[in-house]
Amino acid sequence: MANEPKAVGNKTGAGAGSAAGQRSGAGAHSSIGRMVIDARLATSEEVQAVLAKQKKLRDEGKDATVSELLVKYGIVTATQLKRLMNPADDSMSQSLQQIPGFQIMQRIGAGAMASVYKAKQLSLDRIVAIKILPKRLSEDPEFVARFYKEGRAAAKLNHNNIVQAIDVGEYAGYHYFVMEFVDGKTVYDILAERRVYSEKDALSVIIQIARALEHAHARGFIHRDVKPKNIMITRDGNAKLADMGLAREAGDEAAAEAEKGRAYGTPYYISPEQVRGVKDVDFRADIYSLGATLYHMITGRVPFDGTTPGQIMQKHLKEPLVPPDHLNPNISTGLGEVVERAMAKDRNKRYASTTDMLQDLERVARGEAPLQAREGVADSLLKGLGAGEVDETYEAGRADGAARASSNPALIAAVIAEGVLIVILLIALLVK
């Protein structure tokens, strides 16, 4: 276990399928490297291998560009590269040029499920972002129905910390989601640049996102995909939660495994119940993912790492969480406790509402001890003792659970009482 916060290290690996890339300190990939990974044309490992090769060649006095090497080693074709660097060439942007009422300006990003474009909404003469779903999703009527229902409902939400959903529509067989354009970066980008957040900066972002979630949860929305890539920071430091109300593809473990992390975002922040595929996923899944995002921000590491999505998901289910303060000794005990409570594997042991979590986050930000996080710890220990057993989920959730339990006064009292009883029994036997 490292005592020092580790570098997140690259701009591309995380979420693109590479758990190793998430932690590698190899430095930022070139922008072309990032683009091919974002477009799912290459894995982070492939790009890293190309960068290593480029460095080796340079040491030998030979120069080669990343693009040249990507093509040379058969990772992408020259045509794919050309299309990627000039998105106006691709057939999708060509068809979209004609979405009535909008003028597509440029592609600003691509995720596992869709591409995002900057566009001008002509009627209101304003800049918006349009997320375009791939055609394959149009073939799933259930998905399309949900996409419209959730998108329209989300457009009614209005909160300073939520990327405003504006409209949903379809053109030339493409379904699209129009939203507020955020001029800024994602937390994912910032993590890639500067390794870890200070406690103060992380709290400022997470408190804003917790407010966004509190607002959404109160209106019956569950986000289901809270993660650094879905938190945008505006130029003036406001945090905004993106993709609220965006219907998600049902993804089970088998599908994720089959895709090998290429087309399916790697599940670094997914709640255990989502891994299990429970039907009644509720707001507590967002609390877990918010906790996992906070974990990454303050430690520079994802909570669970692995080489395949399946492996990472298994760890969300079973592996004890390394307490964040073990990875970064600079963070307060209180903050560590909040993260652990939010990330309890059993959702009944998490915060009972986003408002509760928000209160603890605000207390920690003021330098006070969290209330609920501590109650959670005490409750689960006492409950375990009452039932004659130690709470397994709680124990599993803490790598150092045993060490902390041994300093619990109730436990010490129980051990002393047991000792006294044994002595009395021995005396009774001797007297006989």
Ligand SMILES: Nc1ncnc2c1ncn2[C@@H]1O[C@H](COP(=O)(O)OP(=O)(O)OP(=O)(O)O)[C@@H](O)[C@H]1O
């Ligand atoms: N409203 C927006 N304004 C400006 N840029 C945006 C907006 N929404 C998304 N982006 C940019 O587009 C990129 C792709 O977004 P998208 O939601 O498709 O994928 P993602 O959230 O990054 O990842 P994944 O597909 O793995 O969930 C984001 O990383 C962000 O940089």
Ligand SMILES: [Mg+2]
């Ligand atoms: Mg997103």
